[in-house]
Amino acid sequence: MKYLVTYASKYGSTKKYAQWIAEALSCDLMDAGAVKPGTLAQYDVLIHGGGLYAGGFSGISVITKNYELLSGKPVILFSCGLADPNDPENISHIEAGLAKVLTPEMQKHIKQFHLRGGIDYGRLGLTHKAMMAMLRQSMLKKDRENLRDEDRLMLDTYGQQVDFTDRSTITPLVEYVLQLG
Numbered sequence: 001m002k003y004l005v006t007y008a009s010k011y012g013s014t015k016k017y018a019q020w021i022a023e024a025l026s027c028d029l030m031d032a033g034a035v036k037p038g039t040l041a042q043y044d045v046l047i048h049g050g051g052l053y054a055g056g057f058s059g060i061s062v063i064t065k066n067y068e069l070l071s072g073k074p075v076i077l078f079s080c081g082l083a084d085p086n087d088p089e090n091i092s093h094i095e096a097g098l099a100k101v102l103t104p105e106m107q108k109h110i111k112q113f114h115l116r117g118g119i120d121y122g123r124l125g126l127t128h129k130a131m132m133a134m135l136r137q138s139m140l141k142k143d144r145e146n147l148r149d150e151d152r153l154m155l156d157t158y159g160q161q162v163d164f165t166d167r168s169t170i171t172p173l174v175e176y177v178l179q180l181g
């Protein structure tokens with residue numbers, strides 16, 4: 001089996017996971033933006049990782065645009081977001097976002113994993129800074145008692161650097177890929 005890991009990463013957390021996964025599988029690694037029409041034909045399995053931005057999944061078009069080519073091959077998707085993937089409500093949010101861009105057939109076909117990234121406010125671009133500032137303002141208007149853990153964490157660490165990336169969390173994905181054959 002020839003595996004390809006692709007990633008779409010704005011600030012590096014998803015790329016870090018993609019590098020760890022490619023290392024564990026001893027396979028090729030590529031920025032999703034560099035994938036050409038002929039690239040995927042050379043591989044048996046695609047593993048794509050994308051950072052989460054306001055419910056959107058970065059680089060998902062590497063799958064949606066090339067689905068005809070991929071429909072006969074195993075496709076694995078991993079998300080990288082700030083929200084804790086051990087909380088089922090957060091997984092529901094990610095799945096709802098994916099349901100907007102993946103057909104029901106694609107959702108059934110693609111195996112999903114969810115990994116936790118981080119945030120460094122000092123490195124955010126202007127638009128992202130503004131989005132986080134707006135989110136903070138809307139959270140500050142709410143009663144702290146009623147906030148979700150994610151939102152409380154965001155308020156408490158706003159402006160700082162938070163990093164939840166953890167190499168050991170790639171294990172279930174790597175084991176899943178290896179048992180494919």
Ligand SMILES: Cc1cc2nc3c(=O)[nH]c(=O)nc-3n(C[C@H](O)[C@H](O)[C@H](O)COP(=O)(O)O)c2cc1C
Pocket residue numbers: 008009010011012013014015050051052053054055056080081082083116117118119120124127128129131132
């Ligand atoms: C504007 C903005 C929106 C975000 N939206 C989400 C989100 O909807 N869900 C989530 O879990 N994380 C969200 N995050 C956090 C990123 O997913 C997190 O920083 C991740 O590690 C980014 O990965 P990357 O550096 O590979 O792009 C958001 C971050 C920013 C700056």
